[in-house]
Amino acid sequence: MAAVWQCQEVTSPSTAGAVRQGSLRELNLAVVLRRIAAADRPPSRADIAAGTGLTRATVSAVVDDLIGGRLVAEADPAPRTGAGRPARGLVLAGDGPAGLGLEVNVDYLAACVVDLAGTVRHHVVRRADLRPVSPADALARLAALAADARAAAARQGLTLAGAALAVPGLVDAGGLVRLAPNLGWRDVDVPALLAGNRLTEPVDGVPPLVVENEANLAALGELHAGPSGSASFLHISGEIGIGAGIVLDGRLYRGTRGWSGEIGHIPVHPEGRPCRCGGRGCLERYAGQEVVLAAAGLAGAELPADTAATRLADLARAGDPATLAALADAGTALGVAVAGVVNLLDLDTVVLGGGYAPLAPWLRPPVVAELARRVLTAAWSPVTVRPAALGARSAAVGGAASVVRRIVDRPVGWLARGG
Amino acid sequence: MAAVWQCQEVTSPSTAGAVRQGSLRELNLAVVLRRIAAADRPPSRADIAAGTGLTRATVSAVVDDLIGGRLVAEADPAPRTGAGRPARGLVLAGDGPAGLGLEVNVDYLAACVVDLAGTVRHHVVRRADLRPVSPADALARLAALAADARAAAARQGLTLAGAALAVPGLVDAGGLVRLAPNLGWRDVDVPALLAGNRLTEPVDGVPPLVVENEANLAALGELHAGPSGSASFLHISGEIGIGAGIVLDGRLYRGTRGWSGEIGHIPVHPEGRPCRCGGRGCLERYAGQEVVLAAAGLAGAELPADTAATRLADLARAGDPATLAALADAGTALGVAVAGVVNLLDLDTVVLGGGYAPLAPWLRPPVVAELARRVLTAAWSPVTVRPAALGARSAAVGGAASVVRRIVDRPVGWLARGG
Numbered sequence: 001m002a003a004v005w006q007c008q009e010v011t012s013p014s015t016a017g018a019v020r021q022g023s024l025r026e027l028n029l030a031v032v033l034r035r036i037a038a039a040d041r042p043p044s045r046a047d048i049a050a051g052t053g054l055t056r057a058t059v060s061a062v063v064d065d066l067i068g069g070r071l072v073a074e075a076d077p078a079p080r081t082g083a084g085r086p087a088r089g090l091v092l093a094g095d096g097p098a099g100l101g102l103e104v105n106v107d108y109l110a111a112c113v114v115d116l117a118g119t120v121r122h123h124v125v126r127r128a129d130l131r132p133v134s135p136a137d138a139l140a141r142l143a144a145l146a147a148d149a150r151a152a153a154a155r156q157g158l159t160l161a162g163a164a165l166a167v168p169g170l171v172d173a174g175g176l177v178r179l180a181p182n183l184g185w186r187d188v189d190v191p192a193l194l195a196g197n198r199l200t201e202p203v204d205g206v207p208p209l210v211v212e213n214e215a216n217l218a219a220l221g222e223l224h225a226g227p228s229g230s231a232s233f234l235h236i237s238g239e240i241g242i243g244a245g246i247v248l249d250g251r252l253y254r255g256t257r258g259w260s261g262e263i264g265h266i267p268v269h270p271e272g273r274p275c276r277c278g279g280r281g282c283l284e285r286y287a288g289q290e291v292v293l294a295a296a297g298l299a300g301a302e303l304p305a306d307t308a309a310t311r312l313a314d315l316a317r318a319g320d321p322a323t324l325a326a327l328a329d330a331g332t333a334l335g336v337a338v339a340g341v342v343n344l345l346d347l348d349t350v351v352l353g354g355g356y357a358p359l360a361p362w363l364r365p366p367v368v369a370e371l372a373r374r375v376l377t378a379a380w381s382p383v384t385v386r387p388a389a390l391g392a393r394s395a396a397v398g399g400a401a402s403v404v405r406r407i408v409d410r411p412v413g414w415l416a417r418g419g
Numbered sequence: 420m421a422a423v424w425q426c427q428e429v430t431s432p433s434t435a436g437a438v439r440q441g442s443l444r445e446l447n448l449a450v451v452l453r454r455i456a457a458a459d460r461p462p463s464r465a466d467i468a469a470g471t472g473l474t475r476a477t478v479s480a481v482v483d484d485l486i487g488g489r490l491v492a493e494a495d496p497a498p499r500t501g502a503g504r505p506a507r508g509l510v511l512a513g514d515g516p517a518g519l520g521l522e523v524n525v526d527y528l529a530a531c532v533v534d535l536a537g538t539v540r541h542h543v544v545r546r547a548d549l550r551p552v553s554p555a556d557a558l559a560r561l562a563a564l565a566a567d568a569r570a571a572a573a574r575q576g577l578t579l580a581g582a583a584l585a586v587p588g589l590v591d592a593g594g595l596v597r598l599a600p601n602l603g604w605r606d607v608d609v610p611a612l613l614a615g616n617r618l619t620e621p622v623d624g625v626p627p628l629v630v631e632n633e634a635n636l637a638a639l640g641e642l643h644a645g646p647s648g649s650a651s652f653l654h655i656s657g658e659i660g661i662g663a664g665i666v667l668d669g670r671l672y673r674g675t676r677g678w679s680g681e682i683g684h685i686p687v688h689p690e691g692r693p694c695r696c697g698g699r700g701c702l703e704r705y706a707g708q709e710v711v712l713a714a715a716g717l718a719g720a721e722l723p724a725d726t727a728a729t730r731l732a733d734l735a736r737a738g739d740p741a742t743l744a745a746l747a748d749a750g751t752a753l754g755v756a757v758a759g760v761v762n763l764l765d766l767d768t769v770v771l772g773g774g775y776a777p778l779a780p781w782l783r784p785p786v787v788a789e790l791a792r793r794v795l796t797a798a799w800s801p802v803t804v805r806p807a808a809l810g811a812r813s814a815a816v817g818g819a820a821s822v823v824r825r826i827v828d829r830p831v832g833w834l835a836r837g838g
Contacts (some may be wrong), residue, residue, distance in 0.1 A: 170795070170796060170799075178796075178799060179795075232675055244763070246763075246764075248672075253667075253764075254765070255764055255765025255766070256651055256765050256766055256767045256800075257765055257767075257796070257799075257800055258765070259765040259795075259796045259800070260763065260764055260765040261763065261765075262762040262763065262765075262795045262796070263762070263763060265758075265762045265793065265794070265795045266758075266759035266762055266763065267687070267755050267758060267759060267793055268686070268689060269688075269689065270687060270688065270755045277793075277795050278792065279758075279792055279793040280792075280793075282793075336686050336689045337759070339684075339685075339686060339698075340685035340686055340756070340759055341763060343681040343682065343684045343685055344663070344665070344679065344680065344681065344682060344685065344760060344763070345665075345672075345674055345679055346673070346674025346675050346676055346677070346678040346679040346680075346681075347674070347675055348675045348676075373697065373698055373699075374684065374686055374696075374698040374699075374701075375684070376589070376598075376678075376681045376684045376696050377589060377597075377676070377678045377681070380589075380597060380676075381675075381676055381678070
């Protein structure tokens, strides 16, 4: 039996009267909810008692709280297999809190709603070239998309408890976008520009709006949707820019200032092609979407990012020699950079996401070849290279899922609002 | 006042009699000991009570336990500045448990003893070219050095509570050295070869011998000895091979299998010089010690690693053009690789360690130049590049310090042995 620890705040004698009795309830709510969230099949109250070491009476009281607060629901009973009435299993509720995931990218806006059980309940992507649009206008369009998502959530009985917005750039802790080079944004105060819009309901402990790098949220989307088992991985978002999200032990590694994952600017040919960052020979100049399109003879086609990937995949499938050569070159450059990352971080899984996902059949072989050749430990520990489960646009889903995760981690904040 | 949490195990009714009362004492011991370890000046019992929220009676009882177990001692009283007798401050004991740090490298063996307060109490380095020596013979010589260290510790009233051995290679969780290319070791079972030697006293919760990559332990040595404040950094050990230790939030990042930090095999010129790893263009082939020595005209001089670094520093100081050019080239290659690491991990501190430490005056400028040119966030967040505080051979100190840290983290294991 796994031990469970109940914690109580200890105070000095002068504040002994202030011991927080609530903290025990808070912990038990979280333990039981996490148990339900992590279960392979809906557990009964008795299963939870056995698995946590809590008494059945405590479990029943906690489950009643969670059901009353629309965090947990009773599943349909399992088919009768033996004598007696089967116990009803418990599942995460599909009509309680939900997360709002938003994305502003170079050529589209997106909004999605994910419920507590992790199901995507609404997802709209609106195509638009946002490069000539001011940040204020782009965010006004996004706010309209968010209002639609909010209405769609309400129609399904869901309450938006928080939002996360993905931006392809460097974001400060306060939501200030320092630089989004491919959007042409610099020092854009996103929370201030969105302040007039009510996106979500206030919930204690859940920020109303988190602004985060797109590649980071895409990695969280993969953690949410991908095959279980790989709790540490590198997720690469291949678009016009190339970003990466690093997940270590199930948590996003954000770096000292939240600016990790700029894999597109790893030098792969130190004195090679100049990059718009001011450096030379950056990976982005060898494996970024514009470069691959140009090498495949599609330069200037002004294709939206996901259309571009689909178009390249179609050409590759048809055996177009220029496209196949372009993808082989891009895959080799990508493999050089990823070999450096694996030598440094000793990761066993690399996920090709964003625009790379549909191109994985052609990018994967050269990446795998470079890893075999360049990773010191390749002989003992093969690295899995696979396409992302969500493919392109996992960032909005990852953002919404990150909101939901906050509620599962600390349900008392949601319950305190009156549910 | 910071809140303190006391934890008690919760059990189901059937095991209610088994509630571990000991866990509360265990936690209080750790809280108080950590407070003393982290204090800027020796705290009094009253300071600890105020800082932790524990009652003064509890603090006094815990401190008595810690003093009785030779984990804490009373410092000399501070000079009298006002009325009354000044309270005596508490410090970590210098006559209790200590850590044994060992190192096998290409051209030396080392053993050192670090006490609980972090002071190096014994440190012996024995020069020897170990490349022609069998692993069993090399480890037998090391065991002799360890026995000397054990005797030296005993003479000073210290008890060796655990050992950590640094090896320049890939180490499995069980202490099997998979590959140490520059030593010529492959699949060497170090714990088995050292099993006949009693290095340390058994202490619950402290492994008698941990075998770890040299660059990882060197990074821990830097964490132990370096300027406070940089809890996340990259520590590069520049020897014949180039390894790195990655410290994130004060903890060593070991990777999925403990094989992180192989920065020497990051490709800096993908189709460049062949490397003994089978790849091409690895950093080691542009900034490794043998390459720098050859470029400085010292090829084949068969210098021990630290002598080589000192010799290069002497030549550079004298203005020798070949040496200056060799160091500039090595620094540029190092800067290319480190720029990739900083783009990926968003670290703000890079430490030049091992043989690089004495060469930092010449390596640092080209590294800084490449970072300024190639790191996307360079404009907002300068990266500090500095020589290691311990210089060469910090691995043995880091290993010993890692043993000491285990005791500070969980003092009850040491106290249980009867002190």
